[in-house]
Amino acid sequence: MAQEFRATLQGTITDPTSAAIVGASLTLKNTDTGVEREAAADSAGHYIFQFLPPGKYVLTTKASGFKTDQREDIILSLGDNSRLDIELSLGQATETVTVAGEVATVQSESSSLGSVLNRKVVDTLPLKGHSSLFMFTLATGVVNNRYGEDTRPNDTITNVSYSSNGSPVASGDVSVDGVANTVNVNRGVNISQWVPQVDAVAEFKLQTGTLPAEYGRSGGSIMNIVIRSGTNNLHGSVYEYLRNAALDSNLFFNNTAGRRLARYGSNTYGFSVGGPVWLGKFYDGRNRTFFFFNFEGSREGNGISPVLNVPTARMRSGDFSEFSGAIYDPLSPDLCTECEVALSG
Numbered sequence: 001m002a003q004e005f006r007a008t009l010q011g012t013i014t015d016p017t018s019a020a021i022v023g024a025s026l027t028l029k030n031t032d033t034g035v036e037r038e039a040a041a042d043s044a045g046h047y048i049f050q051f052l053p054p055g056k057y058v059l060t061t062k063a064s065g066f067k068t069d070q071r072e073d074i075i076l077s078l079g080d081n082s083r084l085d086i087e088l089s090l091g092q093a094t095e096t097v098t099v100a101g102e103v104a105t106v107q108s109e110s111s112s113l114g115s116v117l118n119r120k121v122v123d124t125l126p127l128k129g130h131s132s133l134f135m136f137t138l139a140t141g142v143v144n145n146r147y148g149e150d151t152r153p154n155d156t157i158t159n160v161s162y163s164s165n166g167s168p169v170a171s172g173d174v175s176v177d178g179v180a181n182t183v184n185v186n187r188g189v190n191i192s193q194w195v196p197q198v199d200a201v202a203e204f205k206l207q208t209g210t211l212p213a214e215y216g217r218s219g220g221s222i223m224n225i226v227i228r229s230g231t232n233n234l235h236g237s238v239y240e241y242l243r244n245a246a247l248d249s250n251l252f253f254n255n256t257a258g259r260r261l262a263r264y265g266s267n268t269y270g271f272s273v274g275g276p277v278w279l280g281k282f283y284d285g286r287n288r289t290f291f292f293f294n295f296e297g298s299r300e301g302n303g304i305s306p307v308l309n310v311p312t313a314r315m316r317s318g319d320f321s322e323f324s325g326a327i328y329d330p331l332s333p334d335l336c337t338e339c340e341v342a343l344s345g
Contacts (some may be wrong), residue, residue, distance in 0.1 A: 007076040010048040020045025024063040034287035067091035139206040167220025200294040202228040230290030234275035270296035
């Protein structure tokens, strides 16, 4: 229960002389869902908003004898503990000072380092095998140990086999919405029990460095994933990711041997939909209740084109006089050794 994935926003409210303003009222609004949170500055002028879903926010601050301060486009990402200090200007509360444009917050409350990937990055860049856990390859200081292998969307170990800033391979932890999503298989590695669909991921964050105490069981890194939510606007997507032999060039050794590329096909397809819960005149969930649904399917068929040595009828009876030498196949170099072993037997 200590592995909190949501964001925190805090700071101090002061006047132009840097004196704390006690009792200032603050309203924090999520611009996508319309959900509002309220807080008040304490005796030291400090305020805090906790358990905030990642997203874009507007912060409005009011106090008697001061102009209303409004900060727009405050971006809070997964696991952020951000600080935003506000200085109010003297004037009437009916006057509003609006700070437009993306508001920069300071990450001074945490010792860990992190790479955050939001929906824009996830939608724009390709992911090997279309797997959400493979997003770690886009983070700083990460070395992937399975580049030579094909990856499917639901692979549980290939997608967590990485080293972060020199940590042992597959020693990190994966958390989905604050719930641990790894299990130790007693081979010195952790595997992910469930691989979330890429289209269902709102944000991904790989934290490294000196991790907070809440991630005590993780060895060097913690991969945090938060699932998407519905918003006040109905939204969705339909997608298909296709790979097949018709789109790929032939392999080098296939060309050398005069063979065509083996047929294969890989399809990953699905759809998602999210929005407010609306039941006609009975219930309107805008600004309070939302839903999100995602379905994903995968179909894969691979052909192979090996060269195999088949014994003749005489060989099967023990007469190897027809054998003229080992056949070497560049795609299967161990076949020669197998033939020699069979002959010596």
